[in-house]
Amino acid sequence: MKKEYHIAVVGATGAVGAELLRVLERRNFPVLNLRALASGRSAGKKVQFRNKPIMVEELGENSFDNVDIAFFSAGGETSRKFVPTARKRGAVVIDNSSVFRMDSDVPLVIPEINGQDVKEHHGLIANPNCTTAVALMAIYPLHRAFGVRRVFAASYQAVSGSGARAIAELKNQVEAAAQDRQSPAQVYPHPIAFNVLPHVDVFLESGYTKEEMKMQNEGCKIMHLPEFRASVTCVRVPVYRAHSVAVSAEFEKKVSVEQAREVLAKAPGLELVDEPPMNRYPMPLNVAGKDNCEVGRVRLDCALENGLAFWVSGDQLLKGAALNAVQIAELL
Numbered sequence: 001m002k003k004e005y006h007i008a009v010v011g012a013t014g015a016v017g018a019e020l021l022r023v024l025e026r027r028n029f030p031v032l033n034l035r036a037l038a039s040g041r042s043a044g045k046k047v048q049f050r051n052k053p054i055m056v057e058e059l060g061e062n063s064f065d066n067v068d069i070a071f072f073s074a075g076g077e078t079s080r081k082f083v084p085t086a087r088k089r090g091a092v093v094i095d096n097s098s099v100f101r102m103d104s105d106v107p108l109v110i111p112e113i114n115g116q117d118v119k120e121h122h123g124l125i126a127n128p129n130c131t132t133a134v135a136l137m138a139i140y141p142l143h144r145a146f147g148v149r150r151v152f153a154a155s156y157q158a159v160s161g162s163g164a165r166a167i168a169e170l171k172n173q174v175e176a177a178a179q180d181r182q183s184p185a186q187v188y189p190h191p192i193a194f195n196v197l198p199h200v201d202v203f204l205e206s207g208y209t210k211e212e213m214k215m216q217n218e219g220c221k222i223m224h225l226p227e228f229r230a231s232v233t234c235v236r237v238p239v240y241r242a243h244s245v246a247v248s249a250e251f252e253k254k255v256s257v258e259q260a261r262e263v264l265a266k267a268p269g270l271e272l273v274d275e276p277p278m279n280r281y282p283m284p285l286n287v288a289g290k291d292n293c294e295v296g297r298v299r300l301d302c303a304l305e306n307g308l309a310f311w312v313s314g315d316q317l318l319k320g321a322a323l324n325a326v327q328i329a330e331l332l
């Protein structure tokens, strides 16, 4: 077995790609050589890795020669086109797009939940949707204790989930508003500053968006629970970083807040922050840049039979993307 690996990061100049470089560095991943790949627009730019500049190369057919592990985070179209190339060249791909997530021969993995599924891979492992990942970090341990049936949830999703251009769009609109100017909406269909958009991803015929259905579809696969149901409203909010999800979950077994808190406090990758009288609960500003997700506001759900309501926040660039991807690579 090799001790150090040739790594490629596709989308190295993007919001997730930049985070991937930092996580590989911070977790001391055994990187022998790192290839930073992006579009032709970025070719020749430099990214920093271990205090050294690395030249960004344009992604192409020959980008994966000698690469052991390729992280993809450059959007669905790029994954659709180049993941097969990377696999053919012998790289194991960890893909952050939604393109292959539901394919039956592609493991979809959150290491704290179904790390063992990594063993079934055929050169490609999918990283889950960011909101799904953050919510499941709390839903899954509760499922193990009480058996989850269904959840109702609303997400509060940060703009960094839409990439670097969306971060700039919020910043520009906030600055413009302070000067009584307007800055146009380009990434989103409406202004995102001082607004909330009940619209993440494309609308389906059912009236849900694609993003909203990911919690049910991906949740079933990750938890190995085909009967899991999730009705979700995904909302984009003017927060730079970290997603939050308000969840009401119904369980098979009788639940109590004390037991739930005990389960959540012990769950890997999760911290219980639940002291409402002290104004202590999870918030995006507190989890931004943090590996662990936080859960709080745990209470009996007054509208469900065996139900719990709770609030989860997590850095979606980390647990929802870069950190989870590197944890998968560590399992490999």
Ligand code: A2P
Pocket: 010, 011, 012, 013, 014, 015, 016, 017, 037, 038, 039, 040, 041, 042, 043, 059, 073, 074, 075, 078, 162, 163, 164, 165
């Ligand atoms: P580039 O910076 O050259 O456009 P974000 O999610 O922050 O918007 O980042 C998307 C990432 O995906 C960027 O690194 C971007 O590179 C990369 N990317 C976008 N389109 C392509 C493409 N067609 N080929 C390769 N990389 C791409």
